[in-house]
Amino acid sequence: MLEVLQNIFTAQNAISGILLGGLFAVLGVGMTIIFGIVKLTNLAHGEFVILGAFCSTLISQALDIDPILTLIITIPLMFIIGMVLQSVLINRVMLQGSEPALLVTFGLSIILQDAMLLLFSADARKMNPSYAQSNISLPGGLYIPVLDLILLIISLVTILVLTLFLRRTYMGRAIRATSDDIVAASLMGVSIKKAYAVAMGIAMATAAVAGLCVGMRWTFYPSSGGEYLLRAFGVVVIGGMGSIPGALVGGLVFGLAQVFGGASYGLLASYVVLIIMLAVRPQGLFSK
Amino acid sequence: MSEPILKVEGVQAKYGDFIAVESATLDVPQGMIVSVIGANGAGKSTLMDTIAGVHKPSAGKVYFKGEDITGMPAEKLVTRGLSLVPQGSRCFIRMTVEDNLIMGSYPKSARGKLKESLERVYELFPVLKQKRNDLSGSLSGGQRQMVAIGRALMTNPDCVLFDEISLGLAPTIIKDIYARIKEISAGGMTVVLVEQDTQRAIRTAQLCHIMLKGRVVLSGSSKELTDEEIKKAYFGL
Ligand SMILES: Nc1ncnc2c1ncn2[C@@H]1O[C@H](COP(=O)(O)OP(=O)(O)OP(=O)(O)O)[C@@H](O)[C@H]1O
Numbered sequence A: 001m002l003e004v005l006q007n008i009f010t011a012q013n014a015i016s017g018i019l020l021g022g023l024f025a026v027l028g029v030g031m032t033i034i035f036g037i038v039k040l041t042n043l044a045h046g047e048f049v050i051l052g053a054f055c056s057t058l059i060s061q062a063l064d065i066d067p068i069l070t071l072i073i074t075i076p077l078m079f080i081i082g083m084v085l086q087s088v089l090i091n092r093v094m095l096q097g098s099e100p101a102l103l104v105t106f107g108l109s110i111i112l113q114d115a116m117l118l119l120f121s122a123d124a125r126k127m128n129p130s131y132a133q134s135n136i137s138l139p140g141g142l143y144i145p146v147l148d149l150i151l152l153i154i155s156l157v158t159i160l161v162l163t164l165f166l167r168r169t170y171m172g173r174a175i176r177a178t179s180d181d182i183v184a185a186s187l188m189g190v191s192i193k194k195a196y197a198v199a200m201g202i203a204m205a206t207a208a209v210a211g212l213c214v215g216m217r218w219t220f221y222p223s224s225g226g227e228y229l230l231r232a233f234g235v236v237v238i239g240g241m242g243s244i245p246g247a248l249v250g251g252l253v254f255g256l257a258q259v260f261g262g263a264s265y266g267l268l269a270s271y272v273v274l275i276i277m278l279a280v281r282p283q284g285l286f287s288k
Numbered sequence B: 001m002s003e004p005i006l007k008v009e010g011v012q013a014k015y016g017d018f019i020a021v022e023s024a025t026l027d028v029p030q031g032m033i034v035s036v037i038g039a040n041g042a043g044k045s046t047l048m049d050t051i052a053g054v055h056k057p058s059a060g061k062v063y064f065k066g067e068d069i070t071g072m073p074a075e076k077l078v079t080r081g082l083s084l085v086p087q088g089s090r091c092f093i094r095m096t097v098e099d100n101l102i103m104g105s106y107p108k109s110a111r112g113k114l115k116e117s118l119e120r121v122y123e124l125f126p127v128l129k130q131k132r133n134d135l136s137g138s139l140s141g142g143q144r145q146m147v148a149i150g151r152a153l154m155t156n157p158d159c160v161l162f163d164e165i166s167l168g169l170a171p172t173i174i175k176d177i178y179a180r181i182k183e184i185s186a187g188g189m190t191v192v193l194v195e196q197d198t199q200r201a202i203r204t205a206q207l208c209h210i211m212l213k214g215r216v217v218l219s220g221s222s223k224e225l226t227d228e229e230i231k232k233a234y235f236g237l
């Protein structure tokens, strides 16, 4: 028994878990933004992520560039898709209440999944840049997978940029103000519809980043969205809805659970953590 | 008297089928302090919300600076120089005091003056400067009211509607805030003071409107209105 535990809770696993934490955080951050600002459970977030993964895969193949460089295209592209989606579709149904909007995101997830199946086929995909197999050796036989380190850095930079945007810019403040009090925000000159559209654009942009990370780390299919929606949801629940620092901590918890659970029980371990969390502190660690 | 900066003509406002404001008519002359008083539920906040574009009127007209602004949304009106300090202050509680104030300069028309406006608000309410980096949700009621007032001033308005800013505050704090409002008015701004507390509002304002059950039932200059008249109108005797 002790031996089994010793095999699981190794320093190497802790390293992997922490590295993966960034990826899970960026997966959850787009979801938490929509929860916190638009007050909407975006059931299509998983498909957004997979869409991002497909975009990066296809663009990197077509232009023969490193997958990471595709972010220069996918981030603005997904941002615009998000803004348009919110402006022409979700804002409109939100006037009828939050339940119709929830159903619309559910419908969107199905449509997106089918569209990706039609356009990209059901084949398994994965981006495999040359550095994907390299490791950096550490003392004591430990190592850091280069890919995981890169994904962690990309995720942290994304979250940092997002935080600075929300803290320091007029639009960022307007979005936070909208999440606090819609009436007061509109009295300050904020167009609520525009704030929501930008928030959805940002969520989509983070999905572009998450999609890149997922597509470089794991095999994915048009139908993989649901799995990542559940993980994103888990991160949001652990961290507290609407909290970015919470998403970071949630991501870390999920990353560790994933690794300690191993290939067979990773997802299961994550959900055990999630259920314990829901039972003990349902408002999340960083809820406000 | 010059053309009023704000004119309300026969405005009706409803919540579903319930009529909260009925044929309300009142004038707010440029540069004055005007009070709107009335008991609990008289429709004061509904009328203010309707003027400021938070609530859509179902009938009537609102004019600001001679232009028809009926039904115009709040985010447009603020750029025209009309600002509302809503009842209950409604600070952005998860944002710092300074971020709340900076939100006031969100309208493009106000952004250029951010620095000056911020200095002016800190001069008016020095305690806000001390607490600039605190979350506004951690402040006392009076301080939150100051944030809400400061935030409205940051929008660079010509006319500000103050909805029951004294509600739930200690008398010394009310006195202080009222002194500040007189300062603001002395700078040339038009002020509308909504209050349940008639004494203070009438003393501060030059012109009074009294509301009862959704209607403006009495209007006149503070000097001319007698206590008896006001009491009758206020309670509907
Ligand atoms: N959101 C709402 N939905 C339905 N009815 C409302 C709503 N807000 C206010 N009312 C009703 O409209 C009427 C006028 O309310 P309003 O808040 O305008 O009064 P008020 O004069 O501002 O009162 P107070 O001094 O208590 O703030 C009241 O009868 C109130 O119950």
Ligand SMILES: [Mg+2]
Pocket: B044, B045, B046, B087, B163, B164
């Ligand atoms: Mg009121």
